[in-house]
Amino acid sequence: MIFPQSIRAKDICILLVNDDHVCCNIVSNMLDHCRYEVFSYEKEMDALSIIREKKDTLEIILTNVHRTYAKKYEIIEHIEKEFKLQIILMSPDVSLSEGGGNGVTVYILKSLSVKEVNNLWANAMAQEKSKREISSSSGKSGDKRKRETDEENGNVEKKRRIVWTKEMHQKFLDAIDQLRNDKVVPKKIAELMNVPGLTRENVASHLQKYRLCMKRAQGMFTSSSYDFTDPFNLNPSQANSQESHWNPFPFQIRSRNTTPSLFSLSCYESRLRTFPNMPLLSKIQFKPDRSFRVCGNEKQNILLSIEDNNRICSDSSFAGFRLANDGKSIQFGQNGHFDDGSVNKSYIQQDDFCPEMGNDDSTLGPERDDWMSSVASLLGVDDNLPSILTPQQPPTPSHQNKVVATTMTQPPPSVGLQWSDWADPPGYSPQQPPPPPGNEVNDNFEIFSDFISTGLCELGKGMDENGVDATGICGFDDLLFNNQDLT
DNA sequence: GCGCCAATAT
């Protein structure tokens, strides 16, 4: 763990010692909004050494001392004694606020609400102000020296680092959109955005990065240009608009999620954000006794495959989708086996839908419904997916040893997505992978050999409700694409 | 002076 080197004196410098990310986020957002700096740190002991190192710039310690941490009082007292810093303690543990913990200025009981942070912040501001007034009136001479180097007004107002909030970025995008026929240049964008204090340089810098992202994103997909109107990945997000940091890379996702019991496919979410105006596919859930793999090929497409009982690519376990090489279509399908042993490699059929989702072929369980509506939302169609998914020509066992690729009906053209089967993109020649040891037939390899290569990654580990180890979900941050770590 | 880009700084 490396503490940010950029730590420096601002109006107030706070060290946030926290292992609770929700908490961290709330606080961070608040502080960002107030233009204060906050640094989070996870390990108490590490934090202590940081405090020692940075004590001259730190003014408040905001800490979430975990109740299981044996030395919690020690730390608090230590901070108090050694550094004479304000301590704000957050804890879910009521008893902490009663006994022990000398030197704690404010207690916050978790979980934390925005309102509480507001109050806290007002409090901290007030304290700081009075402290400042005192110190500036008592140590005038020292201060003056500094002031004088600032020349005259003493109000050079160091250029405020602008924060590209989602709103601002949206304005930025809107401006570009308005300029669609004109030349898109920083000056005009800045004018159209009409944000006070925003300079041409600011916009130029942002534009530079925007274009860079565009280029990278384009490169992700094959040849043809894909219209990324939102390479910054902001539009479809319902996230807190106050959030100041956005993810410049379209396909990154949040951190690893190892929810036990039921996994939700967060990686899909981020994937789908590459499609403007498309609703997020937020929930596809799998039973925990299945394992997942996310594979990437050199074209940066991804898909999700499901292992059956920890055996890779066994009988009838595949579900997933991938971006077609036109960059505008999504292909998805399911591997199905017929009674006579023939394999249907690429269709989605209503009646034996998603056995790997934990449903019996005949069952229309809630999970299936979830899945269906997820796919529906993925495709931007209404929830009546079954009618869409009904194959035009239902595959029958008579298709012996033949790949059945059922073409689906078209979704509304507005979405611009095409149903298609798993056919390889033109000009694509898959490499024959070595047959996996012990597996006579490996249908998934046959179909998806292009995906299953060096980019393959094992997903996070999780436990199911019986304590059985199950492989969970991963994010793109675990993936290597083109041998490049994208994170 | 502007816009673009890459490199570099904060």
Next chain:
DNA sequence: AATATTGGCG
């Protein structure tokens, strides 16, 4: 990591 700054060039 995100943004700013700078310098070179058209």
